Amino acid sequence: MKSPSNGSFARTLIGSLLFSLLVTACASGTALVTGVKREPTNPATIRLIHTMPEGADVIARVEASSDNGFTDQGSLDYAVEELKKQAAKVGANTLVITSTGNSVKGKSVTGLAVFTR
Helix, strand or coil: CCCHHHHHHHHHHHHHHHHHHHHHCCCEEEEEECCCCCCCCCHHHCEEECCCCCCCEEEEEEEEEECCCCCHHHHHHHHHHHHHHHHHHCCCCEEEEEEEEEECCEEEEEEEEEECC
């Protein structure tokens, strides 16, 4: 006979795995490198702006989309986080947001991954 704690552990484990799948499958993104890639940066340190700074080096055009938020704003937030990850992979320290909108995959965001001095 199983002890009650084994069933509880199994439910907790399954719940954790489902939550992990939900969190990791929140958004998708791409980067089209058009300049010179740099060493990867930390997505948390990427600055978001709407106007291209003078003297910035464009590294890539980046796009991301998500439909996994509980609201439109939540989906947009997931897409922006994915956009920052894509920009960080190519070595950007700044992300110039060029458009936001809707796509077949939910909310979408497009931008330029740039390096500023």
